[in-house]
Amino acid sequence: MAVTIALDAMGGDHGPAVTVPGALAALRARPDLNLILIGSQDILLAALARHGAVPSERLRLQHASEVVGMDEPPAQALRGKKDSSMRVAINLVKSGVAQAVVSSGNTGAFMATARFVLKTLPGIDRPAIIKALPTIHGHVHILDLGANLDCSAEQLLQFGIMGALLVGAVEHKERPLVALLNVGVEDIKGSEAVKKADALFRASALNYHGYVEGDEIYLGKLDVIVCDGFVGNVALKTSEGLARMISQFMKEEFTRNPFAKLAALVALPVLKALRRRLDPRLYDGASLVGLNGVVVKSHGGTDAVGFEKAIHVAATAVQNRVPQIIGQRLASLHDHGPHVL
Amino acid sequence: MAVTIALDAMGGDHGPAVTVPGALAALRARPDLNLILIGSQDILLAALARHGAVPSERLRLQHASEVVGMDEPPAQALRGKKDSSMRVAINLVKSGVAQAVVSSGNTGAFMATARFVLKTLPGIDRPAIIKALPTIHGHVHILDLGANLDCSAEQLLQFGIMGALLVGAVEHKERPLVALLNVGVEDIKGSEAVKKADALFRASALNYHGYVEGDEIYLGKLDVIVCDGFVGNVALKTSEGLARMISQFMKEEFTRNPFAKLAALVALPVLKALRRRLDPRLYDGASLVGLNGVVVKSHGGTDAVGFEKAIHVAATAVQNRVPQIIGQRLASLHDHGPHVL
Numbered sequence: 001m002a003v004t005i006a007l008d009a010m011g012g013d014h015g016p017a018v019t020v021p022g023a024l025a026a027l028r029a030r031p032d033l034n035l036i037l038i039g040s041q042d043i044l045l046a047a048l049a050r051h052g053a054v055p056s057e058r059l060r061l062q063h064a065s066e067v068v069g070m071d072e073p074p075a076q077a078l079r080g081k082k083d084s085s086m087r088v089a090i091n092l093v094k095s096g097v098a099q100a101v102v103s104s105g106n107t108g109a110f111m112a113t114a115r116f117v118l119k120t121l122p123g124i125d126r127p128a129i130i131k132a133l134p135t136i137h138g139h140v141h142i143l144d145l146g147a148n149l150d151c152s153a154e155q156l157l158q159f160g161i162m163g164a165l166l167v168g169a170v171e172h173k174e175r176p177l178v179a180l181l182n183v184g185v186e187d188i189k190g191s192e193a194v195k196k197a198d199a200l201f202r203a204s205a206l207n208y209h210g211y212v213e214g215d216e217i218y219l220g221k222l223d224v225i226v227c228d229g230f231v232g233n234v235a236l237k238t239s240e241g242l243a244r245m246i247s248q249f250m251k252e253e254f255t256r257n258p259f260a261k262l263a264a265l266v267a268l269p270v271l272k273a274l275r276r277r278l279d280p281r282l283y284d285g286a287s288l289v290g291l292n293g294v295v296v297k298s299h300g301g302t303d304a305v306g307f308e309k310a311i312h313v314a315a316t317a318v319q320n321r322v323p324q325i326i327g328q329r330l331a332s333l334h335d336h337g338p339h340v341l
Numbered sequence: 342m343a344v345t346i347a348l349d350a351m352g353g354d355h356g357p358a359v360t361v362p363g364a365l366a367a368l369r370a371r372p373d374l375n376l377i378l379i380g381s382q383d384i385l386l387a388a389l390a391r392h393g394a395v396p397s398e399r400l401r402l403q404h405a406s407e408v409v410g411m412d413e414p415p416a417q418a419l420r421g422k423k424d425s426s427m428r429v430a431i432n433l434v435k436s437g438v439a440q441a442v443v444s445s446g447n448t449g450a451f452m453a454t455a456r457f458v459l460k461t462l463p464g465i466d467r468p469a470i471i472k473a474l475p476t477i478h479g480h481v482h483i484l485d486l487g488a489n490l491d492c493s494a495e496q497l498l499q500f501g502i503m504g505a506l507l508v509g510a511v512e513h514k515e516r517p518l519v520a521l522l523n524v525g526v527e528d529i530k531g532s533e534a535v536k537k538a539d540a541l542f543r544a545s546a547l548n549y550h551g552y553v554e555g556d557e558i559y560l561g562k563l564d565v566i567v568c569d570g571f572v573g574n575v576a577l578k579t580s581e582g583l584a585r586m587i588s589q590f591m592k593e594e595f596t597r598n599p600f601a602k603l604a605a606l607v608a609l610p611v612l613k614a615l616r617r618r619l620d621p622r623l624y625d626g627a628s629l630v631g632l633n634g635v636v637v638k639s640h641g642g643t644d645a646v647g648f649e650k651a652i653h654v655a656a657t658a659v660q661n662r663v664p665q666i667i668g669q670r671l672a673s674l675h676d677h678g679p680h681v682l
Contacts, residue, residue: 108525136586146524149532183487183574184449186412191490191571214578218586230532231575233524234568237555238576239583245477245559246587246619253615260611267595267604274594278587 002032003318005311006089006098009047010039010067011105013301016047018104022307024051026315027058029308033315036060036098039067039085064088068109070300077109078116086110090117093293100294100314102285104302110295111147111288118291121323123330127290128159129229129297130166131236132283135220141167142181142217142225145286146233153196156180156226157204160197161333162289162326163224164206169320175207176223181231182211193228243278281306285313289326294318343373344659346652347430347439350388351380351408352446354642357388359445363648365392367656368399370649374656377401377439380408380426405429409450411641418450419457427451431458434634441635441655443626445643451636452488452629459632462664464671468631469500470570470638471507472577473624476561482508483522483558483566486627487574494537497521497567498545502674503630503667504565505547510661516548517564522572523552534569584619622647626654630667635659 009019016039023035034057037044041063048054055061066084068077081087086105092098094117103110111127120127130143143159144151151159160178167176180198182190190198190211201208209222214235217225227235254264254271264271280299284306288295294317298310317323350360357380364376375398378385382404389395396402407425409418422428427446433439435458444451452468461468471484484500485492492500501519508517521539523531531539531552542549550563555576558566568576595605595612605612621640625647629636635658639651658664 134586136589149524181575183490183571183578186414194571214575214580215582215585217579218582227575230524230535231572234522234555234572235575235579237524238558238579239555241556241559242580242583243587244556245475246584248477249615249618253611253618254608256611256614263604263608263611267608270594270597270601270604273597274590277590277594 001319002034003100003315004034004036004098005100005102005314005318006036006038006092007311008039008086008089008101008103008105009037009044010064010085011103012298012307013070014303016043018302018304018307020044020047021051021304022311023059024053025304025308026311030312030315034058035311036062036092038062038064038089038092040064062088062092068106070106072106072109074106074108074112077106078112087113087117090114090295093295094118099318100296102296102298102307102310102314104298104300104307104310107146107297107300110297114288114291114295118293118295120290121292121327121330123333124158124162124290125155127288128162129286130163130289131286133217133236133239134278134283135218137220139283140217140220140222140225142227142232142235143289144227144229144232145236146229147288148229150230151193151228153193153200156193156197156228157200158290160201160206160224160226161204161330163226165326165329166287166289166317166322167223169322169325170316173223177209177221178206178224178226179209179212179222181217181225181227181235182213184211184213240280243280281309283309285310287313287317289322291323292327293323342660343375344441344656345375345377345439346441346443346655346659347377347379347433348652349380349427349430349442349444349446350378350385351405351426352444353639353648354411355644357384359643359645359648361385361388362392362645363652364400365394366645366649367652371653371656375399376652377403377433379403379405379430379433381405403429403433409447411447413447413450415447415449415453418447419453428454428458431455431636434636435459440659441637443637443639443648443651443655445639445641445648445651448487448638448641451638455629455632455636459634459636461631462633462668462671464674465499465503465631466496468629469503470627471504471630472627474558474580475619475624476559478561480624481558481561481563481566483568483573483576484630485568485570485573486577487570488629489570491571492534492569494534494541497534497538497569498541499631501542501545501547501565501567502671504567506667506670507628507630507658507663508564510663510666511657514564518550519547519565519567520550520553520563522558522566522568522576523554525552525554581621584621622650624650626651628654628658630663632664633668634664
């Protein structure tokens, strides 16, 4: 099945300098993929030309006259920029021309606009941001990563259901193992919302592991970890900061003196393999789940490698019919009760 | 000024096998220090003998017949184990025999018992857990790390005040820079409690930086970072988990094949320097601030190096009169308003 994805080609810190080569790489990697680049026609034609490329049937251009600024208030972007590359890209999903949209632009504006245009699936209060993180063995999906800051127990359960359905669909897992992030694994631990959510998870048909603490995120024993968006965002950003600090310490230690520099030279292939393994670009692409359509956010400061990865995340979600599966299951959940999960 | 510290010698995963050598090392490092080991007299005498040591004026023993289990419910330990090594150690602070207590035992029981016995300082609703973390430049103190899960804006302000006073006292800093942990740095971002706390911080006399995101924890631009205990605990544990994963990846890459093993051999001094720099034991010792007395928690799985570090954290807090300073400032804050900070 061919997949068509609309790209906000002007978004992110670097705009077309990143989105255009990312799009070209994705097209080469995936023969079933069609892309629509949305943005200033002149700028995009010039960016394509720099890569020796022109528009084609698989790579169409669609003009949009405005760009949402990275620091622009979401409400202002939503109300004031009806012809932004971001908005036009989302509209293409709404009208059915594309099945997914990818942007590395302003996160708040992207979430607000996608939610306004595409609407949440029936039974979902609010969409959530879900993303894969590397672990000691494989990877884990975690949500919410910042779309919802003060969450009720019911919302946390919806996140768990959406996360399990997404991982089940894209990784073809029968019963993904779902856990609730908490500050201890004993029953008595936890905030009120988390304790209530634990009871809801236990009563559901989810394959529920129970509580996990922050250090278990990276152990690789789980498929889905659920938390509110404040906690998830802090966990994700804290991890980014710590990884950068360790990388900085490594650089400092391996350049401290002539012997260390020599050691770095000898260890270079090993250090490169290590860097590849921890490369955050390989995990670019956070999905906004719970909407009528596939919506993927790429990191604002991403490069072409990361943006291409986000396109693949979107294409995989489309091919595995993630929004349709979540919509259908939630409808039968509503009609027949929680045993249908 | 001589400092006397009561040690829960039976606590932690390893009990006297860790606490006794940790205590002996601290005594060697700090001539002004006196320690009281609390626990089973027979076991402690035997543990001392294994290190060729006997009780002395600087290292007294005090018998306690019970031990709080690492997984025992805090309420049960508080009500049922009046003669536990933990409880007796805390009592020695209450009675003025010791100025501080250090335990690597059951965190919940330690917090509950310390709070019950020592009471909070006037003007403090709840004590908070504060700890130093390494950063790219130096270190930062972060609180709360798990004593309070659902926090009001007023509590977050109290944490900020206590954190600033502690760092000011132990690091002799005039106006420590304090930030609120949030999911974005724009005004509109944040949970309700954090947004309200931001207004309180701005109205206070604290040297307030504003919001920071998780990745800024490790940048080393701040002295104190404030968050609720759920978020702080997740940030801390997530960091521990990620550091372990990176360390595991390094081990795997440096043993993958004969060339990698050779590279590891050449790079060994550099890798050792790196490991020393990231050694979590150097940051052992989390303080429970806001109580009448210095209360320091060492990591449950700590070894003698970490336990000794926690003793130093306690001794430094005593010498710099942290509880007295917090108590006095809070009293003048109450009498004269926030400009006295």
